[in-house]
Amino acid sequence: MGVLVPSTGCGGDPYSRYAAAVHDDVDGAVVAALRMTARMQLTVVHNKIPDDSLAVVAIAVRRAASGVRDEAAHFARLSPPADLVEPHAALSGELSTLAQALDAMAFAFERCADARVVGDSTGRACEAHLAAVSARFGYVGEDLNAARHRVQRLLLPHGVLLPRMTSMRRRVLPGWVDSSLRKIA
Numbered sequence: 225m226g227v228l229v230p231s232t233g234c235g236g237d238p239y240s241r242y243a244a245a246v247h248d249d250v251d252g253a254v255v256a257a258l259r260m261t262a263r264m265q266l267t268v269v270h271n272k273i274p275d276d277s278l279a280v281v282a283i284a285v286r287r288a289a290s291g292v293r294d295e296a297a298h299f300a301r302l303s304p305p306a307d308l309v310e311p312h313a314a315l316s317g318e319l320s321t322l323a324q325a326l327d328a329m330a331f332a333f334e335r336c337a338d339a340r341v342v343g344d345s346t347g348r349a350c351e352a353h354l355a356a357v358s359a360r361f362g363y364v365g366e367d368l369n370a371a372r373h374r375v376q377r378l379l380l381p382h383g384v385l386l387p388r389m390t391s392m393r394r395r396v397l398p399g400w401v402d403s404s405l406r407k408i409a
Contacts, residue, residue, distance in 0.1 A: 238305045239382040242312075249299035250319055250372055251389045253292040257322065257365070260288035275337075282333035289326035296320045311375050318368040325357070325364040332357045 263284045267277040296319040304312035336350035376386045 237382075237384070239379055239384045242302070242304050242308060243379055243384045243386050245299065245302050246315070246372070246375060247387050249295045249302075250315060250368070251387075253295040253319055253322060254365075254368065254389055256288050256291045256295075257326065260284050260326075278333055278337035282330055282337055285326055285330040285333055289323055289330050292319070292326055293323040296323050308375065308378055311371070311378055315368075315371040315375055318364070318371045322364050322368055325361045329354075329357045329361055 264273070264281050267273050267281055273281055296316065299319055300316045302312070332350075332353050336354065339350055372386075372389075379386065
């Protein structure tokens with residue numbers, strides 16, 4: 225019977241290194257998307273995002289999309305172990321799809337914010353577009369999780385266990401304050 229080792233570092237084993245990359249890039253992107261969702265929820269008043277907050281939400285979503293796109297590009301450049309090439313491609317594709325979904329959501333919020341500025345008082349078309357994009361975002365998350373679970377199952381025979389996604393902590397550069405990301409003197 226083998227021993228499962230949670231992967232947290234970049235040891236000499238290629239499967240452990242790959243698991244660490246999955247945790248850093250894929251889980252990091254998912255956590256960024258979850259943080260973006262939490263920021264969006266802070267703007268909700270009476271089950272609706274106020275018109276004057278649409279631009280702020282668009283900025284938060286655009287930042288998350290950019291971060292996820294960077295993580296997806298980094299992950300796509302990785303060379304996985306030979307038996308994980310196909311699952312790696314699938315997981316990489318799902319990560320790119322998440323970035324595209326976030327871009328579409330940011331565009332929808334930007335469009336809604338612009339429509340409010342030019343006087344679209346009803347906003348019904350905007351709300352319908354946001355609802356459709358938001359539904360797509362949910363399905364993308366499910367597909368990404370399924371691809372991650374498949375990689376996890378394939379890592380298990382090699383004695384490697386992916387850390388829980390919730391164990392991801394915000395990476396802070398030396399000399400920066402975590403809560404506000406402002407440089408300290």
